[in-house]
Amino acid sequence: xxxxxxxxxxxxxxxxxxxxxxxxxxxxxxxxxxxxxxxxxxxxxxxxxxxxxxxxxxxxxxxxxxxxxxxxxxxxxxxxxxxxxxxxxxxxxxxxxxxxxxxxxxxxxxxxxxxxxxxxxxx
Numbered sequence: 001x002x003x004x005x006x007x008x009x010x011x012x013x014x015x016x017x018x019x020x021x022x023x024x025x026x027x028x029x030x031x032x033x034x035x036x037x038x039x040x041x042x043x044x045x046x047x048x049x050x051x052x053x054x055x056x057x058x059x060x061x062x063x064x065x066x067x068x069x070x071x072x073x074x075x076x077x078x079x080x081x082x083x084x085x086x087x088x089x090x091x092x093x094x095x096x097x098x099x100x101x102x103x104x105x106x107x108x109x110x111x112x113x114x115x116x117x118x119x120x121x122x123x
Contacts, residue, residue, distance in 0.1 A: 004034050004035060004036060005034075005035045005036070005060040005061065005120050005123045006035065006036045006038055006058060006059045006060050007035040007036065007037065007038065007059055007060065007061055007062065007063055007120065007123075008038040008039055008055055008056050008059040008061075008062045008063075008079070008083065008088075009022060009023075009037055009038070009039035009062075009063050009064075009065060010039070010062055010063070010064045010065070010076050010079040010080055010083070011039065011064070011065040011070075011073075011076060011095070012065075012067060012069035012070050012072075012073035012075075012076050013069075013073065013075070014067075014069040014073075015065050015067050015069055015070075015095045018065050018067075018095040018096070019037075019039055019065060022063070022065070022093075022111075022116075023037045025113075031113065031117075032113050032114075032117040033113070033116055033117035033120045033121070034120075035120055038055040038056070038058065038059050039055075049078065049082075052078075052079060052082065053082050053086070056079070056082050056083050056086050056088060057086055059088060060088075060089075060123040061088055061089040061090065061091070061119065061120070061122075061123040062079075062080075062083040062088050062089070062090045062091075063090075063091055063092075063093055063116070063119070064076070064079075064080055064090060064091070064092045064093070064103070064106055064108075065093055065095040066092045066093065066094050066095060066099075066101055066102075066103055066106065066108045067094070067095040067096055067099050067101055068099055068101050069095075070101060070103055071101065071103075080103070080105075080106065084105075089119075089122065089123060090106060090107075091107065091108075091109070091115075091119040092106040092107060092108030092109065093108065093109060093110075093111050093115065093116065094108055094109070094110055094111055095111070097110075097111070
């Protein structure tokens with residue numbers, strides 16, 4: 001397992017439980033990866049874009065939890081654009097096994113230990 005990486009997780013607020021599950025999964029002793037979650041835990045009232053940009057800049061890469069909710073999440077769309085502007089490596093992970101939503105410009109793979117650890121190891 002590679003050294004702990006700092007990862008920003010971009011997700012639609014409706015998929016918050018999946019973000020929590022992803023973080024929890026990384027803490028399990030059998031997990032082949034670990035990362036420091038830099039995602040936003042609560043909505044910022046003002047200046048949120050500057051605060052998020054700072055977190056993305058400090059991250060080694062960005063995981064985008066992709067679902068049908070992503071299509072209407074303006075915050076997640078902005079986070080993805082910010083990550084691209086900052087030149088961060090991005091990996092889409094489908095948030096649900098029965099949802100294969102496609103986001104333009106995001107290479108998305110199934111949620112699996114192998115896919116997640118391969119991305120984190122590549123950072």
